[in-house]
Amino acid sequence: MAQQHHEMTAGETLSVYLQDQATDFLRSLRLHRESSTDAHGAEESLEAARALRRASRRIGATLHTFRPLLDPEWTESLRPELAWLSGTLAREHAYAARLERLLGALHRLSSPPPPLPGPSAPASPPGSSAPPSPSTPPLRGGYPPPATDRWTGSSPGAPLPAAAPDAASTAVGRRSAGRGGHPRPSGAESGGGWAQPPADGADTSRPRQAGLPAQGSAKKPTGPLAVGAAKAAALLERQLTLARTRAHSAALQAFGSSRFHAVADNVAVLASEVPLRAAPDAxxxxxxxxxxxxxxxxxxxxxxxxxxxxxxxxxxxxxxxxxxxxxxxxxxxxxxxxxxxxxxxxxxxxxxxxxxxxxxxxxxxxxxxxxxxxxxxxxxxxxxxxxxxxxxxxxxxxxxxxxxxxxxxxxxxxxxxxxxxxxxxxx
Incomplete structure (x- = not known):
């Protein structure tokens, strides 16, 4: 049988992409609903919510870029709703990642620098991990050395080297889970200032964490902190955890709202038929x-x-x-x-x-x-x-x-x- 080659038109190419993204949206929504009812499906629920956001962003962006080929009234009504849904689902993850980033930075800034070897230090055997020598200063945050660095003589156009993770920022461990899956500080951290009197923050009440999945909580690095850094960590934890709790409640309300069900219905229609304009030469x-x-x-x-x-x-x-x-x-x-x-x-x-x-x-x-x-x-x-x-x-x-x-x-x-x-x- 001779193989027939069919080159898709612009409308067909656009329809295939939108239908694939709409199918991913509906599949992620089904997985999110199934994992939300399971007591051990917190990680699956978070992954389904991320997939739901990805599909929403791609559908909304495609409707924006290729709107001349689509029905204008339908496109302009669906795009803002997809942006609302994606933004609502992104806040909880953003607050948790922000807290983890800030706590890791506080521990990294509070850790003493690693000792440099002396001039008479023996050379390390091949294959062993040795601390950096003075001729190769450590990189930080993805920076290469300056263009006129007298140590390396590298130029700005040189490829970016891989930034080695800090020992303090990578030393992340899970603690015993507190209410709602949020880890509690250890005894050393409590003594160092994790739990401080109300004078260091206006809002000292612990937010209710009943509905938050344990896997979404920020990880706390280990190690003691100075008094000022420990109080700063406690203050950031109170504020960002409260913000994350409110974002989680807003996401739950969004999933149960008629606005979300209208978005899901429109995406379900999109999965079966894309409202294209009649433009054969598009x-x-x-x-x-x-x-x-x-x-x-x-x-x-x-x-x-x-x-x-x-x-x-x-x-x-x-x-x-x-x-x-x-x-x-x-x-x-x-x-x-x-x-x-x-x-x-x-x-x-x-x-x-x-x-x-x-x-x-x-x-x-x-x-x-x-x-x-x-x-x-x-x-x-x-x-x-x-x-x-x-x-x-x-x-x-x-x-x-x-x-x-x-x-x-x-x-x-x-x-x-x-x-x-x-x-x-x-x-």
Whole structure:
């Protein structure tokens, strides 16, 4: 039998992608409902919620990029609802990850540096793990050494080395679970200041954790903390755990609302039939090229030249000016992150099962780290504005804020390196 080759039209290609994402949405919703009723399905419930968010983002982005080929009234009514659902489901995970990041940074900042070997130290045998020598200073946060580093002589265009994880930040252990699965601090941490009197925070009540899965709680690094850092950790834990509890309650209310059921019904219709316009000569490539052009214009507005120099302190400029100065500085980078996602999802529609450009994925990962570090810095600054906190606590939160702004700067450098390599090698 002769094999017949059928080249899909633009409408068919778009329909196949949207139907696949809608099927993933419905499958994730079914798994989430089944795991929510199971007492041991907390991890499956979290994974199903993440898959539900991924499908919602891709459907909404595809409807936005290729809206001229779709029914306009149906598209404009579904896109905001998908954005609402994705944002509602993302908050709980974001608060848990933010707390884990901040507690890990506090332990890393409180740990003493590893001792360097003396000049007469014996050489390590091949294959053994030895501490870094003075001629190879350790990297931090994904930074390479400066371009004029007298130790290594590396250049800004050199490939980024893999950042070795800190011993303090990777020493993460699970403790005995408290109420709702949240780990309780050990005796050493309690004595170091985990449980502090009400003078170090306005809200000292423990939030109710009845419905939170244990796997979603933030992990606490081990090791003692100084008094100021321990009080800062306790304050951050109270505030972010309370915010996470409220986000979890909002997600549960969203799943039971008529608004969510309307979104699920529309996605179920999308899984069977995509409302396309009658456009036989339509083409997906010009619309995808428009998304790429918007991304390129947004990247042009970024200070990439300054971000290309390590340790440029761009992320700390105007840090003491006003409360909104860091957020205004991060806004162009967050806009690029959103446009990069639109461009990446448009490429998924065009390429199908073909792999995406790895440099595009590296740039997206750098911007994801940028947002996480920026949000963590904002959380540290918000905790530092709590009334009646001790000076040592405020100082620890200030150091933590500066550390996360340095991570923002490192993410900008990583994005600049990945983006320029992509621009040079692109055909």
């Amino acid at each position: 083409d997906l490539k010009p619309l995808a090229a428009t998304a790429e052009q918007h991304l390129a214009e947004a990247v042009t507005a970024l200070p990439l030249i300054r971000a290309g120099h390590p340790y440029n302190a761009e992320a700390l400029i105007h840090g003491l000016a006003t409360d909104t100065a860091p957020e205004a500085q991060d806004a162009p980078w967050l806009k690029v992150r959103s446009l990069l996602r639109l461009h990446r999802y448009a490429q998924e529609v065009l390429l199908g099962e073909a792999p995406l450009d790895p440099r595009l994925l590296q740039a997206g990962q750098a911007l994801d780290l940028h947002r996480e570090a920026a949000d963590a810095a904002a959380a540290a600054a918000s905790a530092a504005r709590t009334p009646r906190i001790a000076p040592a606590t405020a100082y620890a939160l200030g150091v933590l804020h500066a550390d996360q702004r340095h991570e923002v700067e490192a993410a900008r450098f990583a994005f600049q390196q990945a983006w320029l390599r992509e621009a040079v090698t692109a055909p």
